[in-house]
Amino acid sequence: MMKRHGRWSALVALAVILALGLASCGGDAEAPDEPAADLPVETDLPVETDLPVETDLPVETDLPVETDLPVETDLPVETDLPVAGDPPVETDISVEVEIDLSGIAFVPREVTIEAGSTVVWTNRDAVRHTAEADDDSWDSGNLDQGESYRRTFNTPGGYEYHCKYHAGMVATITVE
Numbered sequence: 001m002m003k004r005h006g007r008w009s010a011l012v013a014l015a016v017i018l019a020l021g022l023a024s025c026g027g028d029a030e031a032p033d034e035p036a037a038d039l040p041v042e043t044d045l046p047v048e049t050d051l052p053v054e055t056d057l058p059v060e061t062d063l064p065v066e067t068d069l070p071v072e073t074d075l076p077v078e079t080d081l082p083v084a085g086d087p088p089v090e091t092d093i094s095v096e097v098e099i100d101l102s103g104i105a106f107v108p109r110e111v112t113i114e115a116g117s118t119v120v121w122t123n124r125d126a127v128r129h130t131a132e133a134d135d136d137s138w139d140s141g142n143l144d145q146g147e148s149y150r151r152t153f154n155t156p157g158g159y160e161y162h163c164k165y166h167a168g169m170v171a172t173i174t175v176e
């Protein structure tokens with residue numbers, strides 16, 4: 001192998017030498033033989049060393065941008081619950097006033113209450129009574145012994161009412 005290669009190289013060298021020698025002789029007709037000496041052209045291999053160009057990976061490191069989660073920490077704003085602490089004031093409205101239907105009469109006959117109060121009528125007689133507004137705006141319906149009717153008055157004013165079975169059973173509620 002070595003011998004053949006050596007011989008081949010020697011032959012090539014001779015050919016080149018001869019070619020150069022002939023060319024140097026000034027023979028224009030023999031110039032076309034020179035292309036055989038273009039072997040050096042194969043030395044463009046170094047051009048393939050552009051691999052380092054693939055080192056642009058670091059550009060993908062823009063993940064940290066997703067760290068804007070802390071913005072959702074505005075929940076503390078809902079801590080305005082203490083405002084609900086003033087309902088106790090409304091407990092003054094839960095006033096109840098009792099009126100008995102006793103002895104064919106409303107007892108007491110005249111009552112004054114604050115707006116929002118509730119009146120409770122209870123029939124203490126053995127006979128049937130009713131408690132209904134003179135203007136027919138409300139009516140207890142029949143109340144037998146022991147039965148009750150309740151109504152809350154939210155609007156200030158005078159309310160006259162009566163029992164539809166006994167002409168003398170009349171009374172008044174004043175709402176302030």
Ligand SMILES: [Cu+2]
Nearest residue numbers: 129163165166
């Ligand atoms: Cu009555």
